[in-house]
Amino acid sequence: MTSFKNSFTTIVIGLGGLGSAAAYWLSREQGSEVLGIEQFALGHERGESQDHSRIIRLTYHNEPYVRFAQAAYKTWAEMEEDAGEQVVVKTGELNFWPDSTTLREEDYNRAMAACGVGFERLDPVELARRFPQFRLPDEVHGIYQPDGGLVGAIKANEAHRRMARRNGATLLDNMPVSGIRQINGGYRVTAGGREFEAQKLVIAAGPWTNTLLAHFGFRLPLRVTHEQVTYFNSPHLDEFRPDRFPVWIWMILDNFYGFPVYGAEGVKVAKDRFAPVDPDNRSFEPDAKNEKEVSDFVARHIPRGHGPVLYTRTCLLTHTPDVDFVLDRVPGHPDVVCTVGATHAFKFASVIGRTLTDLLQRGETAHDISLFRFDRSALQPDAERAFEIDGFGDFSQKA
Ligand SMILES: Cc1cc2nc3c(=O)[nH]c(=O)nc-3n(C[C@H](O)[C@H](O)[C@H](O)COP(=O)(O)OP(=O)(O)OC[C@H]3O[C@@H](n4cnc5c(N)ncnc54)[C@H](O)[C@@H]3O)c2cc1C
Incomplete structure (x- = not known):
């Protein structure tokens, strides 16, 4: 009987543009200790990162x-x-x-x-x-x-995933994550009927971010x-x-x-x-x-x-109400990081993947990511009203 490895140092949830980059940068340091999980087929067209090109x-x-x-x-x-x-x-x-x-x-x-x-x-x-x-x-x-x-968005996503695998990472697709539970020393993740454990998590779920954050009791005004x-x-x-x-x-x-x-x-x-x-x-x-x-x-x-x-x-x-990214630890969970692209992140995918890796591996980053904090006022629960009051805010950053 084939036995699968089910315990990893880090699990990346979501393998669109940002998650694929995170899986790559993590795999440079953690090799086969990285697991990436995607709910649809790799390279699918249901999210944000498909198509040939994005502006940088x-x-x-x-x-x-x-x-x-x-x-x-x-x-x-x-x-x-x-x-x-x-x-x-x-x-x-x-x-x-x-x-x-x-x-x-x-x-x-x-x-x-x-x-x-x-x-x-x-x-x-x-x-x-x-x-x-x-x-x-x-x-x-x-x-x-x-x-x-x-x-070249399609090319970049494929390259990130190809190199993550070359470095030893496991990437699984058609496996929606349906459960995340805190356990002694980490997290138990349920996906596609299987269970995996990891000390650290990356949430890079794009439009589905709040479904994942619900497992931690959070909801962002997206x-x-x-x-x-x-x-x-x-x-x-x-x-x-x-x-x-x-x-x-x-x-x-x-x-x-x-x-x-x-x-x-x-x-x-x-x-x-x-x-x-x-x-x-x-x-x-x-x-x-x-x-x-x-x-x-x-x-x-x-x-x-x-x-x-x-x-x-x-x-x-x-969209976030202030059009700034989310790139931070989930409050109360220092080993769980989350990113949201806020309409204009593809150009940053690689550096976001690397920054998520820095946060998990070293607890810090050399970049100024203070605008992207989880606890900023624009992400407080009542900020969802901003979409109604201001329409879609100042979208000068879009593209
Ligand atoms: C039309 C358009 C034009 C754009 N133009 C630009 C541009 O010119 N320049 C620029 O920089 N940015 C641009 N952007 C924005 C940029 O493309 C996005 O910010 C970026 O692609 C977001 O990537 P992501 O990985 O967060 O999301 P996604 O690519 O959607 O990836 C999230 C992944 O998580 C997976 N997932 C979700 N939930 C689960 C689960 N429970 N279990 C497992 N997997 C799960 C999803 O299936 C998905 O594959 C544009 C976006 C669009 C739509």
């Missing part, structure tokens, strides 16, 4: 995020060297600032300057000369940051929404390759943002929807209204990128 950028509105993003680039580079594979593609990043925006451009520019991040302001004439793919109204200027680009991205089959795809076309963001709330051709033969553009949904009872059908808004935007502002819709892909997004 240094253009953030305060110094802690800019510095954390700088650390993310370094961590991705270390991971790429280990994987022998490129997952970060620097295309340059263009942020479009319409006069009518309610976001504070000066905060972004000040934070980047304070962190030594170079950027250029492009007036409409210079924008048109450098990036002729865009047709923009005169009231829009651009901020160009050359380090911006994309992370909201899950149904989002989508659309690929256009432009007849001029060569003008939209990563060496000619940057990632870009229209800097308003519920923004449009887009990518060069990468992973699929199409120009990828999206607009936030913020449509609340139950992650276990949702449609995978694209929203036709959002698809049309995106198509109209591309036809008007990126005309040679427009073409028939190749496909529209839906996914989930988990």
